[in-house]
Amino acid sequence: MKIPKVSRLLFAVFILSLFSQASNAQFYFNNEDGYRLWLKYDAIADRKLQKAYSKHIGSTYIAGESDTANIIRQELRYALGSMLNHNVEFSDNLKKNQLVIGTPDSLDFINRDELKGLGDEGYRIRSQKIDGKNVTLISANSDVGTLYGTYHFLRLLQTQSSIDDLNITETPKIDVRVLNHWDNLDRHVERGYAGESIWDWHKLPDYKYQRYYDYARANASIGINGTVLNNVNAAPLILTPHYLEKVEALATIFRPYGLKVYLSVKFSSPQLIGGMKTSDPLDKEVQQWWKEKADEIYKRIPDFGGFLVKANSEGQPGPGDFGRTHAEGANMLADALAPHGGIVMWRAFVYANEKNEERSKQAYSEFKPLDGKFRENVLVQVKNGPIDFQPREPFSPLFGATPKTPMMMEFQVTMEYLGFSTHLVYLGTMYEEALKTDTHAKGKGSTVGKVVDGSLFNNSISGMAGVANIGSDRNWTGHIMLQSNWYVFGRMAWDHELGAKTIADEWIHMTLSDEPQVVDTVSDLMMASREITVNYMTPLGLHHIMGVGHHYGPGPWVKDLGRDDWTSVYYHRAAKDGIGFDRSPSGVNAVAQYHSPVRDIYSSPETIPEELLLWFHHLSWDYKTKSGRTLWDELVHRYYQGAEDVSKMLTSWKTLEGTIDDQQFNQVLMALQIQQQEAYRWRNACVLYFQQFSQRPIPEGLQKPEGSLEEYEAMRFPHAPGQGR
Template sequence: MNIRFRKLGAVAFLKRYSLIIATVFFASASQAQPILSGEDGYRLWLKYDLISDAELRSNYVKAIGSWRVDGNSITSDRIRSELDYALPSLLGEKVREQHLNNLTANKGDSTHVPTLIIGTPSSSKTIATAIRSAKLTRQLKAVGDEGYLIKTVQLKNGRQLLVAANTDVGALYGSFHLLRLVQTHSSIVDLDIQQQPALDIRILNHWDNPDRHVERGYAGQSIWDWHKLPDYQYQRYYDYARANASIGINGTVLNNVNANPIMLTPEYLAKVASLADIFRPYGIKVYLSIKFSSPQLLGGLETSDPLNKNVQKWWDEKVKEIYTTIPDFGGFLVKANSEGQPGPGDFGRTHAEGANMLADALAPYKGVVMWRAFVYANEKNEERSKQAYSEFKPLDGKFRDNVLVQVKNGPIDFQPREPFSPLFGATPKTPLMMEFQITQEYLGFSTHLAYLGPLYEEVLRSDTYAKGEGSSVAKVIDGSLFNNSISGMAGVANIGSDRNWTGHIILQANWYVFGRLSWDHSLSSQHIAEEWVRMTLSTDSLVVEKVTAMMMASREQVVNYMTPLGLHHLMDTGHHYGPGPWVDNLGRADWTPVYYHRADANGIGFDRSPTGVDAVSQYHAPLKERFSKPETTPENLLLWFHHLAWDYTMQSGHSLWDELVRHYYKGAEDVAAMQEQWLNLEGKIDPLQFNQVKMALEIQVKEANWWRDASVLYFQTFSKRPIPTGLTPPSGTLDEFKTRKFPYAPGSG
């Protein structure tokens, strides 16, 4: 295969040689002809389409002129290839000719300096000289191994634009930052940018199985074809790495947390190594989820007790084998003693003892353990939302230095809205790592438009009050609040084998916003949404304004038509698709919706106040006092913390019943309005992109109405109250809704 093709990515190759992607999408049954060309979403936010504004394009050409990437590493080569493709694509053939002419005319002339120079002081004499002369040595040192400077400086040869870093990977990140400025039509005059990541580990968790089924995945099969690896390496693997590097993601867990031990066998480690070789030049390390009982399942041992010497030896030898195969392996992700997975508790040991055994094996190689705090069990006789705190709070300070406890953003399970987990701020001696879900397990799958940037931002900016006001969740996970030495954020990936990667064009933005916030959590989700729209859909100001507004409102719309006012876990059984608030017959109570909403003739909601299960006591003051009383609890979490009468008076003056119903109706109405807004953009967005979203919105409108009608009819059996005046009664019957079955819904077990 052509080497340049492998470096640039499949779409770059196709675009350069003017081939047409014959991808067919039908907008509706009435459309007579298929759409045979256009943007189908494969290129994500790295489209690099020609800037149509000639004056703006000319200004960029003048500012950039020609470019040079100094360095002989594979990463330097990747930067060079990216720029050699991206800049001419964005700025036209004139800049390519200008660049090539400058290089040819000055070949062998060491005094010639291009306008744009990328490199490190160790790889580039020009960068080293410029850093000294511009007195930037201290700034460059401060950005660390992954940060960078983008500076306009005055040198003897004139004004130069530098992308300078301490490592080639830092230079890669800086190059993507500069390209993002051009893609979003931002000024690159007199740049003075100093960037470094807020978090050490910025990682995707793939819940992918060796058979290519993706648990809670809604965008096709796993992108990892384990059967064909290591010999067959899809171009998609390279483009995956480019996309992640462009937003600062530096790690990937390749397999499901419900791990198959086969991943630790020599055959599969060779497959993992082939992916690691592809990702390494892009600054991405590979990690594996492990099954805690692997010493028994693979090693033939009689036990997997973490304090057993033979078990410890087995892990030591397995880790040595891994690092012999993959020298920069990142470490392990562990789900233990949760939902039937084995763990140290099976042998009377603590989570700390289990994690530390693995951490000791990884420590000589600088590997880390990410130990999930998602644990709950019936036999503990404690309300589910409290169990992670109760389990891990007493272990604070007992974990090794290379262990992070990975905590879901909320205390239950990736609901459309939850309060932040009380563990954040509860373990000052133990680094906590955020776990967000990018795939929409509980938010309508990949056919519902739900931009999750506002959800992430809401959680990260929540104040834990662990050290007084200003102790945000973001400060907990970046290590600054308690001076932790290691930090991280994980996102459960929404990536699959669909051509557009995520099953819905706009849901690419959830992958994008996760990466951008893991690099810089001070960014606003709206700013990031605008970036993504400009880079992926259109730079037309009307499109940017309208689509950004749709995205920013979308998550709240989903909350309204699914789980308003703090309701949660109302989804149907197993696949979590569609409403099922009536489900009450599962193997354990805390898997059933009725356990959480507790609707009865007297009211609705879960009492977690001091008069109930007292989950509020796990929060720091003043939150525990604020959440203890209905009148001081935020209304969007009201039924999370309180069981209230149907006639309870809300802030609007409406009764709780009327307010609940109005939220359900508003959610469905807003989705219908969003559909109309999208239809008004026809002709301003590429037809393939437009029609994909159009079809998904048709599904979302139907399913929002389904959620509204089924939920309202069900809760009405308890409230015995009429639908508020002015609202059309639900269509269909509750019995009909209860009989709907979806045995093959994507994401099922």
């Protein structure tokens, strides 16, 4: 049909009007919205390098016809085609300059003895000659091992590393590497800041989103081998046949990627959905109910991983309700799972009013006496610090305290206390700090990492969990830069000795750009970001001074709640005589839970690392810090430095305009502008609040905080996301 001239003219005017508004409407032609994560496989611009890579991969020989082998074929076709503009040729015949992938069961020339000690997940990548032909061989004892090896090989290409003379052998240092989703069945995500849950329980089991497959791909690419689908504040309905059918559908999708499914369970489920009068773990009928429930699950899902349990914590039911110990509760579930090879991850996040003991000490007091009383398939899951995922905490004293009981690390990937999904905070430095800290449990070198991986005490099983930051937002994590926290968690769960900077640089190459300016600038931002955030939120060891309930923004004034240890004033103890919580021998003596010399170092304000000063000591406002300033002046300077550094981060990010995709650039730009506003709000509110106790002036050279304390205290955020229900 011919379009009339008038219509064509109007159409042209319409198009021109759109472009005239482009400065407001923001047209993004590259359309990089963050969905592809670190698996973008952008074309390698360096033609010489591209040619060198292609020389090694004339064709590809992938042995086997399993679902996993077919996934490897799909991944290579997509990745090599995109990065190298290479039409991937799959051949069943051995050829020169070929990428060969297989197991001893699928390729008879793979030496089984060379793979001893690699288990089911380890792999080798070697440049070698086979039948006189130069090949790159990725071999493993299982197809999942070859999948992990394939992602490692692709990572070499993505980071523009040499693939000449390869001789790589990798095995995971930790057995159980899981994401904990705090997702409810109504799709609300507790402490989630990237939209609704990605699990659409209503449409499952029949409607299987592509996002489920891409989730599994992403996890496999960084070595995560398990996912806990639901909130630790568990709904008992997850164990009913209606929902187990839906869980089965997800498990089927995830299986070829080496990703096992786990479930959080409510301890009182026998009463709530089983019609029983009790959930006492020593009751024979209760034990039988759990045994039959485990049998039912494994009939549907033969590789089901096991249960995660939050018990006798924050109102959740547990064995304590029946006068039983945590070990007796965990062992009942462990016995039900053991015939199937399942495990129990029993959380140590417990604290109770009736203990009449300072909160940071309670997990140790509860679980230390139970060492050696748990079944072999039980891991006690411990948060990295003794309180609750604060911007900075000392390591939990439980690490190194239970040689007969595996301690499973629990990190928070989502940022409940770190500005949600609008603050750029790379958590790799936090994870590294915790894992490399020396507990001295068996002398020097007894790091938290060695406790967690089981090597320090020769534990038979090891684990690391990360509370997921994933949601239904198109870019998965609400902020493209926060994808790096999912990535670094997986990489450190595989190998906790990897450095945070090494992993950050990998992620930048794979997600943002190969340009040296971008890599260097963004790497500097990421590596400094956590310390910057600590400074504008909780410097010098302050902690738990956030807004009540939602945990959003500053709230050092929070008091008069249901219990003292939910308030801020309980933790900072600010008064005319000084500030800080005395956990030294002269106070509540929490330092006694640590091994010497850590105990001795923490006991004195003169020897403790200054970043933990106010965590363990209540000190005068005039106490002289290492800078030579008084404690008051140093505290204020840190708050000001943190806020100023966020402004510098924003300025630094702006220099990258035009060097990375427009959408990526603008998403981060907008978030940094929000972070800048909130950093100054944290600074002003906290400085004004603490000044009323110090009764000292703002240090010379620093401007008086904007606004009044009353204005900051009056701020309300009733619909802040991620609150519990």
